[in-house]
Amino acid sequence: MIAIQRSYAVEKNDFTKAGEVSSNIKKIMKQVGVEPEIIRRVSVAAYESEMNIIIHSYGGTIDFMITPEYIKLVACDRGPGIENIELAMKKGYSTAPQNVREMGFGAGMGLPNIKRCSDEFIIESEYKSHTKLVLVFKQSM
């Protein structure tokens, strides 16, 4: 398998395109023949990360890389950052407003689920600055 790298822009509040990046990432993984169970975990993590940028941030990017050994996702945004990461990581904690909840988001399950899906999970956030997620998924090939 050759290494593949992609970089996507994700805009704030762009609900019409929501999920397109993750859908794209999933297609690439299918094309190169990544194991279905890994595809699922990466897809779910990508989708939750993409939605978090759309809903909670001022916009950002998702970088995606496949090598024979691992798959890496980096989701980075331009703020406003997370004030209390420990709280944000709690199942059920959400600051999503009512109109966003009506669209089916805001269960407060995104971040814990991203962590569960990935083999390595790093969250870095500076309040009033940025949030960055680095996710690694091992491939047993």
Place this chain on the structure above:
Amino acid sequence: MKLSVVKELLNAEVLTGHEQLDRNVTNAYAADLMSDVLSSLDDKTILLTGLTNTHAVRTAEMMDIHSIVFVRGKSPDEETLKMAETNGIVTMKTDMILFVASGILYNEGLRGAVIVR
């Protein structure tokens, strides 16, 4: 349970994937918040939801969920149906509320999707 049976039991109208009603489901998840669904583990799950926007279909796409039942008589818009079609997802709608639709399917042998603790 075949999707054709689900359709009969829920008195549902099939919206997309008419040719795929012989697909089998064993488990179900009923929810309106999709991140809850995204933390479910197994495939072969059918999703029952009152959420009729593209997010429901995207969630199914990411999870390899191949069928969705929209409850409370709500109809998804064109774009949502097109997305379901593209992804080979069977969708149907029923006038029943989520509780009743779930209860009927449970009674006929479907079980809850396996979730993460």
